[in-house]
Amino acid sequence: MNxxxxxxLQVTLAPPQKIGIVPHGTRTIVPIRxxxxxxxxxxxxxxxxxxxxxxxxxxxxxxxxxxxxxxTDDGALIHxxxxxxxxxxxxxxxxxxxxxxxxxxxxxxxxxxxxEAATEKYAFLNRLIAVxxxxxxxxxxxxxxxxxx
Amino acid sequence: xxxxxxxxxxxxxxxxxxxxxxxxxNAPARPDHGKIESRPLVTLRLSTASPQNLGTxxxxxxxxxxxxxxxxxxxxxxxxxxxxxxxxxxxxxxGVIELDLRITLETHDAALVYMTLSGLRDDAHGYFATxxxxxxxxxxxxxxxxxxxxGTGKLEAGSPVHxxxxxx
Numbered sequence: 311m312n313x314x315x316x317x318x319l320q321v322t323l324a325p326p327q328k329i330g331i332v333p334h335g336t337r338t339i340v341p342i343r344x345x346x347x348x349x350x351x352x353x354x355x356x357x358x359x360x361x362x363x364x365x366x367x368x369x370x371x372x373x374x375x376x377x378x379x380x381x382t383d384d385g386a387l388i389h390x391x392x393x394x395x396x397x398x399x400x401x402x403x404x405x406x407x408x409x410x411x412x413x414x415x416x417x418x419x420x421x422x423x424x425x426e427a428a429t430e431k432y433a434f435l436n437r438l439i440a441v442x443x444x445x446x447x448x449x450x451x452x453x454x455x456x457x458x459x
Numbered sequence: 460x461x462x463x464x465x466x467x468x469x470x471x472x473x474x475x476x477x478x479x480x481x482x483x484x485n486a487p488a489r490p491d492h493g494k495i496e497s498r499p500l501v502t503l504r505l506s507t508a509s510p511q512n513l514g515t516x517x518x519x520x521x522x523x524x525x526x527x528x529x530x531x532x533x534x535x536x537x538x539x540x541x542x543x544x545x546x547x548x549x550x551x552x553x554g555v556i557e558l559d560l561r562i563t564l565e566t567h568d569a570a571l572v573y574m575t576l577s578g579l580r581d582d583a584h585g586y587f588a589t590x591x592x593x594x595x596x597x598x599x600x601x602x603x604x605x606x607x608x609x610g611t612g613k614l615e616a617g618s619p620v621h622x623x624x625x626x627x
Binding site: 313371395436438 | 494495497553555578579581584586588589590601604605606607609610611622624626
């Protein structure tokens with residue numbers, strides 16, 4: 311199995327909408343303000359309007375369910391959905407919650423993005439499976455995304 | 460087949476980066492983000508019954524493959540696949556087959572693990588990759604609840620074989 315770099319994606323977040331305790335866990339929705347992405351085959355910006363519909367499970371795992379729209383520098387729109395997981399030692403998660411800089415190797419933050427593109431130039435994104443490693447920086451999460459080959 | 464795809468992708472990359480350089484001759488080099496690391500998790504071999512070919516439905520060509528059994532082998536888990544699962548495949552208009560598989564694994568020590576697999580098979584480009592997720596209540600396999608695993612697939616004598624790795 312090989313992993314080929316697709317892009318680095320960084321997003322900025324709006325204040326979270328804390329729904330509270332729901333049947334599957336604790337639901338918190340984090341709207342996306344914007345962001346940018348940069349890779350060998352595509353680059354551009356993240357449109358505002360997406361979000362991450364996170365669910366904190368009873369076993370401490372935070373399930374991620376991100377949806378956003380990418381706009382490439384040449385004007386194509388790409389739909390991105392990304393399921394993922396974040397978990398780690400309580401003290402590490404507490405530091406993240408306080409907005410501190412934390413070594414991303416000290417917790418698990420992995421995603422599996424899927425793409426939808428309507429333009430031929432970016433249609434290759436429709437045909438691949440990807441994985442991402444996340445780094446929850448104080449400014450917002452940064453994902454390094456690779457295609458699974 | 461993988462070479463074809465890789466060649467196509469790298470050619471594509473070269474063309475695109477050429478365009479980018481033409482637009483932005485002073486653009487900084489892409490930073491090196493290091494390489495992702497992974498370790499083996501499990502290899503899954505499935506047996507399927509005759510496919511149920513539904514034909515063309517609104518989203519594409521729906522073919523359901525019932526799973527009659529199989530085996531899985533890895534350092535941290537091994538056992539057999541119970542019959543009763545299936546892969547609800549959908550061939551999209553662009554030719555890519557979307558996989559949507561649900562099965563129950565029974566480990567050698569009698570734990571049940573629910574496994575879902577979402578994937579893409581693109582025969583035109585020799586591509587077959589998946590993402591697997593697990594659910595279990597057995598304490599000795601709790602680690603499976605805390606990860607998901609990318610996989611690559613192939614057919615051996617007509618039966619699917621998937622190799623999964625854990626991103627470390």
